[in-house]
Amino acid sequence: MSEYHVPVLLNECIEGLDLKEGGIYVDVTFGGGGHSREILKKLVGGKLVGFDQDIDAKANVPDDDRFIFVNHNFKYIENFLQYYGLEKVDGILADLGVSSHEFDVAERGFSFRFDGKLDMRMNQSAQISAAEIVNDYSEEDLSRLFWRYGEVKNARKLARIIVTEREDTPIETIQQFKDMIAPCTPKHIEHKYLAKVFQALRIEVNQEMEVLEALMNASEKVLKPGGRLVVITYHSLEDRIVKNMIKEGKTEGKAEKDFYGKILTPFKAINRKVILPTTEEQERNPRSRSAKLRIAERVEN
Template sequence: MEQVYHIPVLLNESINGLNIQKDGDYVDVTFGGGGHSREILKNLNKGRLFGFDQDEDAAANALDDERFIFIRHNFKYIRNFLRFSEVEQVDGILADLGVSSHDFDVAERGFSFRFSGDLDMRMNRNSSLTAADIVNTYEEDRLFHVFKDYGEVDNARRLVRQIIAARQAKPIKTIDQFKEIVAPCVPKRIEAKYLAKVFQALRIETNGELDVLREFLEQSMELLKPGGRLVVITYHSLEDRLVKNFIKSGNFEGKQEKDFYGNVSSSLQAVNRKVIVPDEEEIERNPRARSAKLRIAEKL
C-alpha cells in the first residue's frame, strides 16, 4: 500500500539524522503513506511516535501500533496537540515537505498540470480556499505577488493580466481551462518547467505553506529536548532558504545575532554542514527526489 501511495525520499539519511533513542518520543509531521514513520518505529522500543497529516487520504494509512498516535491536523498545530497528549518536549521531529506523490497522481486533487480536473490544490479538502478561488478573486497586485514570489515566474505581470482578462468572460474552474488561458505566456521548449512554477505558486498560496513552515519551525525549537534532532526535507528554494536560515540564526532572514561574548544566539546547530541530496540511483527510482534537500539540526 505504501509503495503505491508514496515513496519516502532520503529515507535512510533522514532516519539516521534523527539519531533515534529507543525509548524517545518522536514526531513525523508529514505522515503521508507512513514510509518514514514505519522506519522510525523499527528503531523504537518503548518510545512513541506522533504522526501528523491533514489529508483524509493519509488517515487511511495510519499504523496499527500502540506506540503510534495519528493526529489528522496541520502540523502548524504541533505544540497544541502534543500538549493535549501531555508531551512537553520530544527527542526528534521529521518533516518531509511538499506534496505526496499520491496527491500528484490523483487527478481530482488538482495538483498536477498533467491531468484534467478541477483547479483545487487543497491539501486539506475541508479548507474553503481553492486555487480556482485565487485565480478568480485575487486583485492584480496580489496575484502578481503569488506568481512572482512563490513561483519566481519571470513574466508574472503578463501572466496575471492574461488571467484577469479571461476571468472577466467566465470563471476559471478547471486545469485544462487554466492551461489554455495561460498558454500565450508559456515560453517554448520549457513548457513543463514554466507550468511547474505556476502550479507551485498556486499550491503554496492555497495551502499557506510558507506561513505554516515558519510557525512549525518556531515551535520545533521549543519542543525539542536538548540534543533532540530536527530533520527537514525540502523541495524548492523558498522552503530550503527558510529552513537553512532558521537553523543558522534562529530567524528567517539568516541574520546571526551574537551575545556579548560573540556567541550566536540560536538554539539550533546544523549537524550536516553540507546539505544532503539524493544519489542518482534514488532519483532514477523516485523522480520526485530530484529536487530534495535534507537539513539536520540539533537542539543546543
C-alpha cells in the same frame, strides 16, 4: 503505501533522527507512512506522533499502539503535543514534498498533467482553493504570488491575462486554466513554466511558507536539548527558511548575537552541507531529484 508515496532519503532521515530508546518522535508529514513505519521499526518503546491534514492519509496509519495519528496541520504541533501530554520530544521529521498520491489523483488538482478541478487543497475541508485565488485575487496580488513563490519571470503578464480572461468565464478546471494562460506560456519550456505556476498557486493555497515558519519556531520550544530536527525541502524558498533557522536562529535570517558577537541560535547543524539523494535513488524515484536534507540538534539555551 508505496503507491501513495515513496519515502525520500529514508535511511538518511532515520540516521539523522538518532533514535533513542523510549524516545518521543514526531513525523509532521505522515503521508503514506513510509518514514513513520521505518521509525517504528527501529524505535524501542517510546511514542511516534504523525501529523497529516489530508484525510486520505488515515488509510495508511500503522497498527501500532506506540503511534498517534493527528489529522491536522503540523502548525498546531505545540497544541497537540500538550493535549497528549508530550510537551517535549526527542526528534521532529518533516518531508515537505507533496505526496505522490496528491499529485497523481486528478481530482485533487495538484498536477497540470491531468484535467480536473483547479483545487490544490491539502486539507480538503479548507475554504480557499486555487480556483478562488485565480478568480478573486487582484492583478497585483496574482503577480506578487507568481513571482514570489514560483519565480515566474513574466508574472505581471500572466496576472494580466488571468484577470482579463476571467471577466468572461470563471476559471474552474486545470485545462481551462492552461488554455487561458497559453499566450504567455513559453513553448520550448512549457513543462518547467507550468511547474512554477502551479507551485506558486499550491504554496498560496496551503500557506506553506507561513506554516513552515510556524513549525521552525515551534521546534525550538518542543525539542529537548540533544533532540534532532530533520527536514527535507524541495525548493529554495523552503530551504532558505530551514537554513536560516538552523544557522541564525530566526526563519527570516536576522541573527541575534550576544555581547561577544556569537550568534544565538538554538540549533547546531549536524550536516554542514545539504544531503542529496544518491544517483541511484533519483533514478528509482524521480520525485526525489530536488530534495535537500538538513539535520540539526537542539542545544542548551
